Amino acid sequence: xxxxxxKGHRLCDGFSRRSFLQAGGLSLFTGQYLSLADIYRAxxxxxxxxxxxxxLVNPRTGRHKSLICVFLGGGAxxxxxxxxxxxxxxxxxxxxxPIETNVPGIMIGETFQRLAKLQDKATLIRSVVGNHGDHAxxxxxxxxxxxDLAVVGGRPSIGSVAxxxxxxxxPSVPPFVGLSPKCAHxxxxxxxxxxxxxxxxxxxxxxxxxxxxMKMRDLSIEKLADRxxxxxxxxxxxxxxxxxxxxxxxxxxxxxxxxxLTGSQLLKALDLSKEDPRLRARYGTGQPYxxxxxxxxxxxxxxxxxxxxxxxxxxxxxxxxxxWDSHGDNFNLVRDHGGKMDQxxxxxxxxxxxxxxxxxxxxxxxxxFGRTPRINAGKGRDHWPQLNSAWIxxxxxxxxxxxxxxxxxxxxxxxxPVHVQEVVATLYHAIGLPPTKTTVLDPAGRPQxxxxxxxxxxxxx
Numbered sequence: 001x002x003x004x005x006x007k008g009h010r011l012c013d014g015f016s017r018r019s020f021l022q023a024g025g026l027s028l029f030t031g032q033y034l035s036l037a038d039i040y041r042a043x044x045x046x047x048x049x050x051x052x053x054x055x056l057v058n059p060r061t062g063r064h065k066s067l068i069c070v071f072l073g074g075g076a077x078x079x080x081x082x083x084x085x086x087x088x089x090x091x092x093x094x095x096x097x098p099i100e101t102n103v104p105g106i107m108i109g110e111t112f113q114r115l116a117k118l119q120d121k122a123t124l125i126r127s128v129v130g131n132h133g134d135h136a137x138x139x140x141x142x143x144x145x146x147x148d149l150a151v152v153g154g155r156p157s158i159g160s161v162a163x164x165x166x167x168x169x170x171p172s173v174p175p176f177v178g179l180s181p182k183c184a185h186x187x188x189x190x191x192x193x194x195x196x197x198x199x200x201x202x203x204x205x206x207x208x209x210x211x212x213x214m215k216m217r218d219l220s221i222e223k224l225a226d227r228x229x230x231x232x233x234x235x236x237x238x239x240x241x242x243x244x245x246x247x248x249x250x251x252x253x254x255x256x257x258x259x260x261l262t263g264s265q266l267l268k269a270l271d272l273s274k275e276d277p278r279l280r281a282r283y284g285t286g287q288p289y290x291x292x293x294x295x296x297x298x299x300x301x302x303x304x305x306x307x308x309x310x311x312x313x314x315x316x317x318x319x320x321x322x323x324w325d326s327h328g329d330n331f332n333l334v335r336d337h338g339g340k341m342d343q344x345x346x347x348x349x350x351x352x353x354x355x356x357x358x359x360x361x362x363x364x365x366x367x368x369f370g371r372t373p374r375i376n377a378g379k380g381r382d383h384w385p386q387l388n389s390a391w392i393x394x395x396x397x398x399x400x401x402x403x404x405x406x407x408x409x410x411x412x413x414x415x416x417p418v419h420v421q422e423v424v425a426t427l428y429h430a431i432g433l434p435p436t437k438t439t440v441l442d443p444a445g446r447p448q449x450x451x452x453x454x455x456x457x458x459x460x461x
Contacts, residue, residue: 068319072322074367075325083389083410084108102117111335111338114346120399120400123399123402126413127387127404137187137320139424140366142424153197159178164197173269174266176192179206181296184293184294265313269305269314272305284340298322302319306348328379360394360396362430363392363395364392365390396430429460
């Protein structure tokens with residue numbers, strides 16, 4: 001819906017700047033509204049920048065490479081999911097038993113019955129090191145610590161870099177979409193910050209409770225065209241461009257904003273009513289939402305939305321699934337969250353495989369750190385940045401393997417420590433951005449490499 005009149009600085013056409021910026025309020029998941037100005041900033045990335053890399057395309061399928069980042073906000077317990085220690089003392093090993101997968105010799109937690117049958121399409125990394133220890137998605141989306149390059153705005157997330165360097169596959173579909181809901185603990189709801197690239201390359205956030213408000217009811221394309229005339233009045237405004245390019249994006253990317261509002265691809269991708277009910281049932285809803293507190297719900301439908309988005313042309317999708325900060329009642333939390341994630345991730349793998357898309361879409365699920373080997377008095381596990389695990393599937397990578405190992409108590413890596421930056425470097429590689437060869441300019445004009453580490457050779461070799 002368009003808000004046409006309002007108070008604020010009046011443009012020469014008689015409309016207010018504030019009213020204009022309020023045009024096109026959208027809502028989807030959380031009740032928050034997205035203004036047309038937000039669309040400008042997100043959609044500024046849809047035009048390929050001259051001289052930049054087009055990104056990797058699968059020569060067999062002709063499809064672009066995509067990434068779905070599933071952030072397990074709060075820090076998932078590695079020893080109850082991917083790296084069980086059945087021979088450890090009771091106060092270490094916990095309540096879960098390991099189960100066999102379809103890859104001989106690889107065992108995972110009993111919560112993941114469906115994923116166990118798909119282990120040949122995934123890789124477990126049991127020796128992730130270098131976690132900062134903060135309750136935030138920052139390292140999972142950048143590979144760096146929050147303070148790195150903070151003086152110039154901080155490191156950009158992988159989605160923002162893809163938006164900047166690769167641009168859009170389809171001019172009406174944003175290259176970077178963030179599905180994480182607003183959380184009471186705000187860092188768990190992060191979609192990945194643009195850092196020093198500025199808000200021009202932020203994630204497109206389809207927030208709000210319903211897709212209905214994305215439909216421009218009571219507004220004809222002819223009336224929207226009149227708004228284009230109104231927008232032309234910006235050309236007569238004094239152009240005050242800050243270093244992050246906010247106003248520049250607002251002025252120069254108008255056409256892309258209209259592409260989003262009038263185009264059908266994004267709206268279709270976000271509309272789950274278009275899907276076969278049987279397929280939706282396979283993904284599940286993730287309800288009831290238990291153990292949410294100040295974090296994200298276990299919304300299984302986001303896995304399906306993510307598939308639809310990458311199919312429509314999105315390069316990077318980020319989402320937060322659940323609230324894993326299990327200082328108490330750890331085992332019931334893992335039963336709940338793990339079972340729902342097992343359903344959602346397995347459905348996503350099977351769905352992508354059936355559509356011949358799995359080799360073109362990399363999926364990663366991990367949190368900001370692991371959890372203490374020793375179970376506390378509240379039957380919980382506390383923060384443990386010394387060791388973490390990650391689960392990766394798809395993307396044409398070498399799967400059906402385990403990388404790294406930890407000691408018998410799950411305290412530290414004993415074989416093949418894998419730094420957080422190596423994981424993120426692998427994600428960049430999977431979408432066609434060589435991390436130690438590709439650079440983006442910071443506000444001082446200095447080229448910054450995407451990571452300091454190379455991709456994981458076991459996955460890409």
